[in-house]
Amino acid sequence: MTWSQAVAEGPLGDAHAQLAAAVGHLGYDDGTHQMLATPRREMQVAVPLRREDGSTAVYSGYRVQHNFSRGPAKGGLRFAPNVDLDEVRALAMWMTWKCALLDVPYGGAKGGVAIDPRAHTTLELERVTRRYTSEILPIIGPEVDIPAPDMGTNEQTMAWIMDTYSAAMGHTVPGVVTGKPIALGGSLGRAAxxxxxxxxxxxxxxxxxxxxxxxxxxxxxxxxxxxxxxxxxxxxxxxxxxxxxxxxxxxxxxxxxxxxxxxxxxxxxxxxxxxxxxxxxxxxxxxxxxxxxxxxxxxxxxxxxxxxxxxxxxxxxxxxxxxxxxxxxxxxxxxxxxxxPDILANAGGVVVSYFEWVQANMAFQWSEQEVNSRLKERMTKAWRDVVAFAGDRSLTYREAATILAVQRVTEAHRLRGLYP
Missing domain, CATH: 3.40.50.720 (NAD(P)-binding Rossmann-like Domain)
Incomplete structure (x- = not known):
């Protein structure tokens, strides 16, 4: 394998190391490795804020869409002071593997704004959210990229994103985000x-x-x-x-x-x-x-x-x-x-986000019992898949989970082929 990418230390380096090990185990060629490692789309935006004291601050915002082979991109939006592009790239890649491992028809994405939400009022956070949404609006949508809550964001953040996007579209679009309030089409059972x-x-x-x-x-x-x-x-x-x-x-x-x-x-x-x-x-x-x-x-x-x-x-x-x-x-x-590993253990959020998206597309709501039952079924199957795959090949659970996920994403990519 000759393709490599120089990355900084930290989460992105770990994400690339995990991918390289999986690619080596699967025997994929250099071009496939490069395709799997390279985000399909990245956007960095300036997010200006007029603070309540009359001053102006400018924050950096990011959205990275790592892969679309299995479906629209999916991933959280975090507000944290140390967010940077490499962190968001790593999280987007892990989301790709997480969705594939749980057999959810999404690719991975992630977003972030480098802001400390604890140092801002609710009104200021609303302004930041709406401005960030307007900046990334051309690359999100219910069939393109669907944000969700993450560190420093919540269902209210998702409501602001949904409203900002819907106002731009001229009609209500519940499926543009997941993790919304129940009153706006959120799924029962999503919060937990x-x-x-x-x-x-x-x-x-x-x-x-x-x-x-x-x-x-x-x-x-x-x-x-x-x-x-x-x-x-x-x-x-x-x-x-x-x-x-x-x-x-x-x-x-x-x-x-x-x-x-x-x-x-x-x-x-x-x-x-x-x-x-x-x-x-x-x-x-x-x-x-x-x-x-x-x-x-x-x-x-x-x-x-x-x-x-x-x-x-x-x-x-x-x-x-x-x-x-x-x-x-x-x-x-x-x-x-x-x-x-995280791509197995904490995948419950994206599984129920998928359920919420499906319910939005159907204009129908499942009971919380049904949501929790479907979640348990998905998590249990993924656990058994990883345990069986690891046992058959003497792998760790992290290796097995990553290899399984990379294999599924690559299969989808190969079936679709490359656009000429």
């Missing part, structure tokens, strides 16, 4: 779908490793869009969630935290810090606690070569995108830790 999928896969991984949920323990990094409900679902299944963290700190109880009470505390105070019935710990310590299952559900690159050797969990279930660096993944795998 990623968390539900993480918990479901974690329980399957525990079962495979011989753990009973009622005798197992877990630590969850992040108590936001993914971690909060993942902790709740694990707690409901009988798992003792000993520690959780957020951007402000971390709390611990050896016997297991009262997740319901913790959620009420966070609603009242905005943070896990100070929760009665817990003791504070260093957030970095959470990753190395003596627990059966570790769920990193916050940021990329939190498990590194520096801390992987101290991880005591027997199972790591990646609730976040790319939480484990390449070096850390090798260390943990060599130590016998079962690594459940």
């Amino acid at each position: 779908a990623t968390s539900r999928g993480v918990a479901h896969i974690a329980l399957l991984a525990m079962e495979a490793q011989g753990f009973k949920a009622s005798h197992a323990s877990a630590a969850v990094q992040g108590f936001g869009k993914v971690g909060r409900d993942a902790a709740r679902f694990l707690d409901d299944a009988g798992v003792a969630v000993r520690a959780v963290s957020d951007i402000d700190g971390a709390v611990f109880n050896k016997e297991g935290l009262d997740i319901f009470a913790l959620a009420k505390h966070v609603d009242a105070t905005g943070t896990v810090v100070g929760f009665e019935g817990s003791e504070p710990i260093d957030p970095a310590e959470l990753l190395t606690l003596d627990v059966d299952v570790l769920v990193p559900a916050a940021l990329e690159g939190v498990l590194t070569g520096a801390n992987a050797g101290a991880v005591q969990a027997r199972i790591v279930v990646e609730g976040a995108n790319g939480p484990t660096t390449k070096e850390a993944d090798q260390i943990l795998t060599d130590r016998g830790v079962l690594m459940v």
Whole structure:
């Protein structure tokens, strides 16, 4: 294989390394590798904002559409101060593999604005969202690219995008985004779908490793869009969630935290810090606690070569995108830790986003029970596919998941052929 692409360190480097390993295993040629590695479309935009104090700020916005071979592009939109183009490229690539692995008829995309939402008012965030939407409007749409919530964004953000896009089209277009409010055509069960999928896969991984949920323990990094409900679902299944963290700190109880009470505390105070019935710990310590299952559900690159050797969990279930660096993944795998990759573990969100899109196209709504049942069926099938593929070829679950996904995307590409 002679084609290569120089990339920076970080998530994009890890994403390219994973792809290169899959391509090598599958024996694909240089041109196929280049096609799989190169985003089909990228857009970088300036997002000016008139702040409420009368000043003007300008933020950088991005949208990367990695692949269209299996269908329209799909991926979240994040508002975070450190968002950059390479991060968005990596996340878009991982979305391509995630959709293929779960057999969802989408390609991968991702978007971001380099802004700290906690430092802005709701009105300012609305202005940023609408301006960003107007800038990327030519490349999104229900049959082109469908954004969804991610870090720093929510169903209200999606409502603003839908309204801005619909105003430009001259009619209401519910299918342009997913993760919308229920009142605007959102799907029942969507808000907790990623968390539900993480918990479901974690329980399957525990079962495979011989753990009973009622005798197992877990630590969850992040108590936001993914971690909060993942902790709740694990707690409901009988798992003792000993520690959780957020951007402000971390709390611990050896016997297991009262997740319901913790959620009420966070609603009242905005943070896990100070929760009665817990003791504070260093957030970095959470990753190395003596627990059966570790769920990193916050940021990329939190498990590194520096801390992987101290991880005591027997199972790591990646609730976040790319939480484990390449070096850390090798260390943990060599130590016998079962690594459940993000493209499998946190795929519940895109699965129910697909269900929401289908419902929008049908102008019909499924019951929450039906949505959750269909989600469980998809996640379970993907888990079994990965386990079987890995077992037949002596691969790790990350290798198996990536190879399966890359194989499916390449098959679709080859069947479609190259436009002359």
